[in-house]
Amino acid sequence: MLVLSHNLLHGIIPDSLTNCSNLNYLFLSYNNLMGAIPTSIGFLSKLISLQIHRNNLVGLIPPAIGNISTLKSLDLGENQLNGPIPDKLWQLRNMKYFYLNENSLSGEIPQTVSNISSLLDLSLSTNMLEGTLPSNIGDAFPNLQNLFLGINTFQGQIPASIGNASGLGRIDLSSNGFSGQIPSSFGRIGALYYLNLESNKLEAASDGEGWEFFHALANCTSLQVISVSNNQLEGVIPNSIGNLPTNLTYLGMSGNKLSGVVPPSIGKFQNLVYLLLDGNSLTGTIEEWIGKLTKLQTLGLHGNNFIGTIPPSISKVTQLSYFSLAENNFNGFIPPGLGNLQRMSILNLSYNNFEGSIPVELGNLIALTKLDLSSNKLSGEIP
Numbered sequence: 001m002l003v004l005s006h007n008l009l010h011g012i013i014p015d016s017l018t019n020c021s022n023l024n025y026l027f028l029s030y031n032n033l034m035g036a037i038p039t040s041i042g043f044l045s046k047l048i049s050l051q052i053h054r055n056n057l058v059g060l061i062p063p064a065i066g067n068i069s070t071l072k073s074l075d076l077g078e079n080q081l082n083g084p085i086p087d088k089l090w091q092l093r094n095m096k097y098f099y100l101n102e103n104s105l106s107g108e109i110p111q112t113v114s115n116i117s118s119l120l121d122l123s124l125s126t127n128m129l130e131g132t133l134p135s136n137i138g139d140a141f142p143n144l145q146n147l148f149l150g151i152n153t154f155q156g157q158i159p160a161s162i163g164n165a166s167g168l169g170r171i172d173l174s175s176n177g178f179s180g181q182i183p184s185s186f187g188r189i190g191a192l193y194y195l196n197l198e199s200n201k202l203e204a205a206s207d208g209e210g211w212e213f214f215h216a217l218a219n220c221t222s223l224q225v226i227s228v229s230n231n232q233l234e235g236v237i238p239n240s241i242g243n244l245p246t247n248l249t250y251l252g253m254s255g256n257k258l259s260g261v262v263p264p265s266i267g268k269f270q271n272l273v274y275l276l277l278d279g280n281s282l283t284g285t286i287e288e289w290i291g292k293l294t295k296l297q298t299l300g301l302h303g304n305n306f307i308g309t310i311p312p313s314i315s316k317v318t319q320l321s322y323f324s325l326a327e328n329n330f331n332g333f334i335p336p337g338l339g340n341l342q343r344m345s346i347l348n349l350s351y352n353n354f355e356g357s358i359p360v361e362l363g364n365l366i367a368l369t370k371l372d373l374s375s376n377k378l379s380g381e382i383p
Helices: 015-019 039-043 063-067 087-091 160-164 184-188 212-219 239-243 264-268 312-316 336-340 360-364
Strands: 010-012 025-027 032-034 049-051 073-075 080-083 097-099 121-123 146-148 153-156 170-172 177-181 194-196 201-204 225-227 232-236 250-252 257-261 274-276 281-283 298-300 322-324 329-333 346-348 353-356 370-372
Touching: 015 039, 039 063, 063 087, 160 184, 184 212, 212 239, 239 264, 312 336, 336 360
Parallel strands: 010 032, 025 049, 049 073, 073 097, 097 121, 121 146, 146 170, 153 177, 170 194, 177 201, 194 225, 201 232, 225 250, 232 257, 250 274, 257 281, 274 298, 298 322, 322 346, 329 353, 346 370
Antiparallel strands: none
């Protein structure tokens, strides 16, 4: 075992290190190492764990790493490695932890990957990987617990086989070019608690087709985070949203083409901390549900067609720090109860039809860093 992590080492990884033929564990993470990974690294045939995370390594990943059949953990994340992922790495049958995130890797994942039933974590996020995902990805990695593929240029449909990896807890496919419908097979993943699909080209139609995944996610009783923001979802938010688990803390649906009213059943999510519905064409009022979400810290409703007033029940949402209703059709008076929200940092009520005076109670918002009341019908003095 050689552990040199968390130091200030610089220079290259010396070739001579690969003479340590009995080495099982090589930990060089969190240093300032430069240059390429030695191609002779494949001579370390007994390696179980190779961790060179967060250095300044450049060049290609040596295919010879794929010869180390004993390897269980490979972490080359947060470097400047480029080129493709060697095909041989996808054949390491003992691999449990596979981290290549935050590099400049390109190319594709093979269309058919070998069965690696030992694999628990796969992180390839923040690279330049492309192409479609293997259709058998969920069957090849049946025991996967964490799948991080965000911030790449993957495209095509999300394979339905992901639903066969029933132990998946976290899935991040955000900031890619995935298209088509969101597979309802996600509903088979009983362990799922984090699902981030934002910033893709995923679709659901205004006639309800493509919204089946919402019904299916009701089976994921541990679900806490779901984001489908910045996609191409159309139509009304289904009433089945009310069947999602009540321990939901984050719901993001911004930047889609949603219309109609927000189902009042959204008020049952009393553990919600973040609710983002901005940048849609939603209408109706917020009176029926806003006061029930007492743990909200962030509420983004701007850029819609909401109507009605801000109800007095807003004063119950005492944890709120970000509150934006800008660019809607709200009217009536600004409620004095907003002054009870002592944690408010950003309050944006611009581009609505609010009238009357600015409540003196807004002076109680001592944490406020931004207040925007522009483009309304307010009158009287500034308190």
